Amino acid sequence: MPVRIPDNLPAAEILESENIFVMSETRAANQDIRPMRVLVLNLMPNKIETETQLLRLLGNTPLQVDVDLLRIHDKASKHTSIDHMNTFYRDFEAVKSKNYDGLIITGAPLGQLDFEDVVYWEHIKEIIDWSQQHVTSVLFLCWAAHAGLFHLYDLHRKLLDEKRSGVFCHRRSTKPHPLLRGFDDEFFAPHSRFAEMNVADIKQHPDLEVLAESEQAGAYIVLSRNSRNLFVMGHPEYQKSTLKDEYLRDLEQGLEPSVPTHYFRNDDPSQEAIARWHSHGSLLVSNWLNYYVYQLTPYDLSDMSGRTPWESKS
Template sequence: MPVKIPDDLPAAEILESENIFIMSETRAKNQDIRPMKVLILNLMPNKIETETQLLRLLGNTPLQVDVDLLRIHDKSSKHTSIEHMNNFYRDFDDIRHKNYDGLMITGAPLGLLPFEEVSYWAHICDIIDWSQKHVTSVLFLCWAAHAALYHLYGLHRQVLDKKRSGVYLHQRTLQHYPLLRGFDDEFFAPHSRHAEMDLNELKAHSELNVLTESKDAGAYMVLSTDNRNLFVMGHPEYQKVTLDEEYKRDVLEGIDPEQPQNYYRDNDPTQEPIARWYGHGSLLISNWLNYYVYQLTPYDLNKISDITPSEHDKA
């Protein structure tokens, strides 16, 4: 949360130069406060596991967040009961007329399938287009990040020879962004995917900024220049055992996967995994929700479409 200080306090200039977020008394007095409205489009097969992971991260912020869960279709799910889906998830037609402060779109196990061959591709494109006018900020995770970069900017992913799985060291490519406040110079983050975006193409695109990257795993956090769309190529929401469960599942299915890198103690899959991304995963979501949602969204959600790129830049 921001630190509120008197308008003319000399420390203000120093704190701002150190990338510490402060709020003047004048701005604080004029702020209207209400719960943040966040929509989660859950594309993962195990809905309950993924929704729990994301809600855990959202729950780490002191902001009050009201969440709606969205499904891409009303077909039965192999890993989630129809009762759960009908009780807790909404269809897009039910919320199409609404506005939200934030939208999170999860990854999906579709890494080897061309986007146009995905059964709900037209539907996901419809939701992405809708979000650009009805949501203050959108967070795309893993497959959803690739899909959105392709749909919005025409950028193509590259299918990898081997699945990218493990916990990788990252560096900040750009320094002074609110999204990176509190980040160490180097930090770890998990990846689990079959494809990768070309780092040079992302850096060359005039409407995108690569904020963090890994020499082994490529781009991790990419932000649109209007700050409306955040693309995260990995899985900050993963729990300690998630990569282990994926690896052992693939072994049982005879896929012959490579073991997740930098994950097991002594790189030995018979030993326990080491979780070393929780802090930065939580910080990523907290910074996104604070600086790119809470600080920018209008009190009246009906005015979201009135937000201009210059207002987004104030983050």
């Protein structure tokens, strides 16, 4: 089924060339079905690249998904034109009275800052708090996962001596779990971050469950016990070249980055990058949309007002 996006969004042409079914708002207006409504808070600098990555995953499911793009502020972006932002993005004031089936909060290049030092931290907290009453399930990615665990569960991250960048092997929980249906015992996922959460601290928290972790990269998939919040510490949405692009960018800026681990063939940056996470990324988002959004959300989103969808089903 298609993912519905605004007319003329640049990602449409890229996705259509990959045979990913997208539908314009104009065409979708004639569809007599109840699509899933997903809000994306895009905190990454290159908005169009991140839009395309996420829409690629959302478009690879059997559900029709309507996507709204949300920005954290209306200041000019260094990597995305103001015309694009004004045309396709909404401000929080325009959506906060609405309810959504799902919310995705992306990573952000803020890994070395304390949360309280982030210029828009108060706004991030406001959106996270709002989501707990207005969204069936929230998917936090990378930096957003750390931010969500800190704000909602008072868990603190640890800054690393150097950036953790690469593709790491993870082991899933042996316990049967809807989110892990179809997962192999071990799978790969990319990471690109300056901090990590202590796995033991997460496991000791009564409201959280670790579903997948890595000996090298730590906790990867963490789910709240009430199924509302899903924290993914890495970047399942990354395309094949993303880690390479980040590595070359850091080199150009004179940062002397380490070569991303287990990413280039023979760990040699002059050789081909190897993508080993696309199938897992698609499965993770498909399972989230199916089991934690579609299966739990009320048909009429107005039923969500003032109570959680789980309370409304009890």
